[in-house]
Amino acid sequence: MNPLADNPLRTRSDFRAAVVDLYEPLRPHFSPGRARVNPDPRGAAHTETEAEMEGFARPLWGLAALEAGGGEFGDWSRYRTGLANGTDPDHPEYWGAAGDYSQKHVELAPVGVALALAGDRLWEPLDAEARANLTRYLRQVEDAELYDCNWLYWRVLVALGLRAVGADHDWAAAQDAMDRLESFYLGDGWYADGPDGPRDHYIAWEMHADGLLYAALAGDADPERADRLRQRAREFAAQYRGWFADDGRGLPFGRSLTYRFAQASFWGALAFAGVEALPWGEIRGLWARNVRWWADQPVFTGDGRLSVGYRYPTIKVSEPYNSPASPYWATKAFLPLALPADHPFWRAEERPLGDAPTETVHPRANAVVCRDRDAGHHYALTAGQDSHYAEKYGKFAYSTDFGFSVRSRAPGLAGAGVDGALALSEDGRSFRVRTGVERTGVDGDTLYSRWRPWEDVTVDTWVAPASPWHVRVHRIDTDRPLGSAEGGFPMDRSGEEGENAVDRETGEGRAVVRYPGGVSGVRGLGGDRTDEGARRTGEVVDQDPNTNLVAPRTVVPTLRADHEPGTHWLATAVTAATADGDAAWERPPVLESTGDRPVLTDADGEPVLRWDADAPGPLDEAPL
Numbered sequence: 308m309n310p311l312a313d314n315p316l317r318t319r320s321d322f323r324a325a326v327v328d329l330y331e332p333l334r335p336h337f338s339p340g341r342a343r344v345n346p347d348p349r350g351a352a353h354t355e356t357e358a359e360m361e362g363f364a365r366p367l368w369g370l371a372a373l374e375a376g377g378g379e380f381g382d383w384s385r386y387r388t389g390l391a392n393g394t395d396p397d398h399p400e401y402w403g404a405a406g407d408y409s410q411k412h413v414e415l416a417p418v419g420v421a422l423a424l425a426g427d428r429l430w431e432p433l434d435a436e437a438r439a440n441l442t443r444y445l446r447q448v449e450d451a452e453l454y455d456c457n458w459l460y461w462r463v464l465v466a467l468g469l470r471a472v473g474a475d476h477d478w479a480a481a482q483d484a485m486d487r488l489e490s491f492y493l494g495d496g497w498y499a500d501g502p503d504g505p506r507d508h509y510i511a512w513e514m515h516a517d518g519l520l521y522a523a524l525a526g527d528a529d530p531e532r533a534d535r536l537r538q539r540a541r542e543f544a545a546q547y548r549g550w551f552a553d554d555g556r557g558l559p560f561g562r563s564l565t566y567r568f569a570q571a572s573f574w575g576a577l578a579f580a581g582v583e584a585l586p587w588g589e590i591r592g593l594w595a596r597n598v599r600w601w602a603d604q605p606v607f608t609g610d611g612r613l614s615v616g617y618r619y620p621t622i623k624v625s626e627p628y629n630s631p632a633s634p635y636w637a638t639k640a641f642l643p644l645a646l647p648a649d650h651p652f653w654r655a656e657e658r659p660l661g662d663a664p665t666e667t668v669h670p671r672a673n674a675v676v677c678r679d680r681d682a683g684h685h686y687a688l689t690a691g692q693d694s695h696y697a698e699k700y701g702k703f704a705y706s707t708d709f710g711f712s713v714r715s716r717a718p719g720l721a722g723a724g725v726d727g728a729l730a731l732s733e734d735g736r737s738f739r740v741r742t743g744v745e746r747t748g749v750d751g752d753t754l755y756s757r758w759r760p761w762e763d764v765t766v767d768t769w770v771a772p773a774s775p776w777h778v779r780v781h782r783i784d785t786d787r788p789l790g791s792a793e794g795g796f797p798m799d800r801s802g803e804e805g806e807n808a809v810d811r812e813t814g815e816g817r818a819v820v821r822y823p824g825g826v827s828g829v830r831g832l833g834g835d836r837t838d839e840g841a842r843r844t845g846e847v848v849d850q851d852p853n854t855n856l857v858a859p860r861t862v863v864p865t866l867r868a869d870h871e872p873g874t875h876w877l878a879t880a881v882t883a884a885t886a887d888g889d890a891a892w893e894r895p896p897v898l899e900s901t902g903d904r905p906v907l908t909d910a911d912g913e914p915v916l917r918w919d920a921d922a923p924g925p926l927d928e929a930p931l
Contacts, residue, residue, distance in 0.1 A: 308332075308611040311602040316595065319644070319653050323378045325602070326369040326641050332611035333366060333632075334382070340400035341385050342393030346612050347631030349622070353410040360402055362632030363389055364414035369638030371421035372579075374428055375645035383428040390418070390429060391437040394444035402444070407452035410628070415448055416461045416517075417639075422468030423524055424645055430472040442474045449477045456491075456501030457513035459484040464517060467524045478528075485521065485532060488514070496542030497671035505692050505700060506672040507561025511547055511573035512639065515540050519580035520642075537582050540573075544584035547573060548593060549667040549676040552685040552707045553660055555596025558676070559856050560687060560705045562696050564617050565629050566636040567606060571597040575642040578652035587651045588658035595657055598640055606634075613637060617710070617856035624713050624856050626696070666772055670749040673756075675772055682775040683825070683885035684708055686796075690747040690754035690770070701741040701758075702727035703770050703779055708885055709796045709827065710857030717851040725794035725848060726855075726863040729768070729781055729877070731760050732790045741768070763787060773909040775891040776882045778832070781840075783875040793843075794865045795829040796883035797850060798822050799858035811847045811862075818845030818864035819892055826888025829864045832878035832898040840877035843868040 310328040314321050336346040344362025351358050363386075370380055392398040405411035421429055430438065445465045453459055466481035491498045491514070498514040499506060518536040526533035550558040550570075557570035574594035577584050584590070605619050613634035614620035643652055667676045673690035686706040694700040698713045704727040705711050715722035723730050723738040730738035739760040748755040753771040760766065763786035770779050783791070795818070802823035803809045810821040819828030833841025843866035855861040866879065880896045882888070897908050 308609060309602070309605075309607050310611040314602065316599045316602055319648055322598070322641065323373055323376075323644060325598075326373045326378070326638065326644065327380060329613070329635075329638060330366050330370065330380075330382070332608075333362065333635075336362065337385065337389070338400055340392040340398060341389035342398075342400035342402065343389075344632060349615075349631055351630035351633070352627035353630070356403055357410040357414070358630035358632065360393070360411055360414045361630050362635070363393070364417045365632060365635035366638055367417040367421040368636065369641035369644070371417070371424040372641045372643070372645040374425035376647065378644060383425075387429060387432055390441055391433060394440040395437070396440075405444070405447040405451060408454060409451065412448045412451060412453060412458065412461045415445055416464040419445065419461075419465035419468030420520065423471040426468075426472045430474075438474065442469060442476075445469060446476065449480045454501070455487070456504055457488075457509055457517070459488050460513060460517040463488075463521060467521065471524065482529075485529075488518075489532075489535075492539065493671050495671050496539050496544070496546060497669075505561060505694055507700070508550075508557070508566075508570055509561065509563070511543070512566070512569045515543055516572045516576040516639065516642075519576040519582065523580040537580060540577060540580070540582050541584040544573075544577065544590075546667065546669055548585065548589075548660065549663065549669070549678070550687075551593055551597060551660070552678075553663075553680070555593075555598075555600035556685075556707045557597055558685070558687055558705060558707050559617060559710055560689075560699070562626055562694075562699050563629075563636075564699075564856065565615050565625055565634050567613070567617070567634060568598045568601040568637045568640045571595075571640040572642065575640050578650070579642040579645060583651070586658065587655035589660070591652055591655050592657035592659060594640070594643065601637075619857075619859060621853040621859065623715060623853045665774060666752055668749065668752050673747050673749060673754060675752050675754060677772050677774055677777070679774045679884075682883075682887065682891060684775065684883055686883075688754060688770050688772060688777055690749065690756045691741050691744045691758065692747075693742070693744040697740055697742040698724045698728075701744065703729075703741075703768070704777065704796065704881065706796055706883065708825070708857075709798065709861075709883055710855050712797055712850050712855040712861060712863075715851040715854050720792055720848045720865065722851045722854070723792070724850075724854065725792050725865055726797040726850070726861070728794055729766070729779075730792045730794070731764065731766075731783075732792070733787065735790055738792065741766070761787070764789065773880070773896045775884060776880050776896050776909070778896050779877075779879045779881065780837075781877045781879075783870060783877070784873075785870065785875070786872050788872060789870050790867065791843075791870060791877070792848075792865050792867045793829065793877065793879055794848065794863040795881045796827045797855050797858070797861040797863050798827045798883075799824040800860040800862055801858065813845035813847060813864075816841045816843055816845065816866065818847055818866060820847055820862055820864050821888070822862075824858075825883060825885040826892060827864055827883040828881075828888075828892050829866055830880045830895050831866050832880055832896065837876045837878040837898065839868065839870075839875055840866075840879065843877070
């Protein structure tokens with residue numbers, strides 16, 4: 308059941324109704340004391356209490372904004388009862404102490420924001436004892452050890468809530484946390500999520516969105532910092548707009564993607580903080596299209612709850628910390644509901660993206676975002692980020708249209724998550740993709756990385772766009788025999804039962820698939836040192852089901868080869884399209900032999916990947 312199925316999500320009233328409609332399926336799952344919500348018996352890495360606390364707290368992101376803007380919600384007494392009982396040490400539903408690194412601190416963040424935005428509903432009616440218990444419980448975040456990343460904002464958001472209702476709080480601790488959070492700033496609008504941390508959607512929906520909350524709620528006490536945070540958000544907005552396709556869908560990259568339309572929360576936070584980083588109509592369009600796209604996807608359970616997964620329910624793409632209620636962080640997107648109806652955000656007509664660039668380089672994120680409207684494909688190329696979530700940060704390409712896939716327990720390539728990756732194996736059953744990233748670089752629109760899947764194996768990789776293709780060049784230095792498999796974009800298998808609906812073409816140095824959802828292919832490029840790469844065997848890999856973010860069943864065109872110890876060069880061209888894909892397939896990039904420094908060119912002869920004294924990576928000799 309989709310609780311938003313009949314909601315056009317166009318007007319302020321539509322979005323107000325959406326917040327309540329998203330909440331309603333959770334009501335039957337509240338505990339008798341109203342302090343916990345357990346919609347599903349599946350577990351997460353944290354305790355049952357922490358998971359049930361998530362179910363209670365996370366909808367408050369949207370409900371508090373609704374209240375602040377004068378919307379109607381009839382269940383505030385339920386939340387007051389839950390807050391009183393959950394923070395009462397003598398009540399059976401007491402949440403328990405929140406110690407160092409406890410997940411409970413995460414759930415205190417929306418409670419803090421709810422006090423700031425809806426204190427008249429959540430704080431004012433409480434008696435003195437309940438207020439004291441709630442204050443005492445929230446203030447645990449002031450002294451606890453927190454992870455050195457966006458988690459420090461939990462201390463800040465709690466302080467903002469207690470400050471708003473006039474309760475005791477440690478403002479100095481919040482300021483110290485803000486100082487540390489600002490130390491993660493990289494420049495050009497980008498933060499890292501902690502020291503040397505990842506750059507993904509967390510930069511938008513936490514580092515910036517929470518910073519804008521701070522600017523709006525504490526600008527009176529800390530105006531210089533508030534101005535700084537607003538200016539950084541302005542710089543970030545011009546780049547982050549590139550992470551969204553024309554129809555509103557966001558780029559699937561990084562972790563916690565089950566938060567879904569939290570992708571829109573940055574645009575909503577701009578409005579909340581009064582930052583016209585782009586024209587208001589464009590901000591509203593980016594925000595509303597993303598929420599609408601999600602509302603139209605099969606992301607709900609049978610009883611109407613947000614599921615764990617991405618474009619459909621699947622546990623396989625989730626993280627260990629995703630509980631059944633984790634997806635309700637998505638309601639953070641509804642911050643604009645706190646604004647009055649006459650705010651410029653609400654008065655503006657939605658504007659499309661318009662003449663968005665075909666390519667945008669994001670050096671701080673080690674990425675190039677490509678918007679190929681002719682091919683109907685929006686994707687990003689990346690130099691990789693070192694993370695234990697290898698498939699979510701380490702692939703060469705991430706697509707809004709075709710998604711990406713994670714590993715499973717299936718042996719061989721079916722469970723290796725080979726799409727968008729070069730996978731290496733010693734035994735043909737267990738594969739390693741780009742991880743252990745030691746070095747990255749961005750030169751123009753060429754991305755470079757050095758990664759080490761084993762101690763005695765080093766891979767240097769260059770990636771560059773050549774729309775509607777992109778090209779990859781790998782130098783593999785290995786002391787052990789290896790097999791390689793390099794995958795293109797994963798293709799949705801939906802509709803394959805139809806007559807003549809599917810075509811799989813493979814051969815030496817090529818593999819392409821044609822399905823109702825589009826075309827995806829890979830070609831090995833030969834020349835001087837890369838003849839071995841061009842002779843790779845083409846095949847089509849049926850991936851393990853439910854491992855792709857956007858489609859439950861996918862295939863990947865793949866090139867395979869075996870390599871003895873030594874140095875090996877592989878050059879690969881990759882394309883995919885939802886429209887007119889065959890035209891691209893017939894005009895691949897070309898490896899031209901022009902003296903001792905060959906170049907890769909697109910089908911029109913324009914260079915797309917060069918190596919010279921200014922190029923990133925090892926330069927003791929020219930590749931190829």
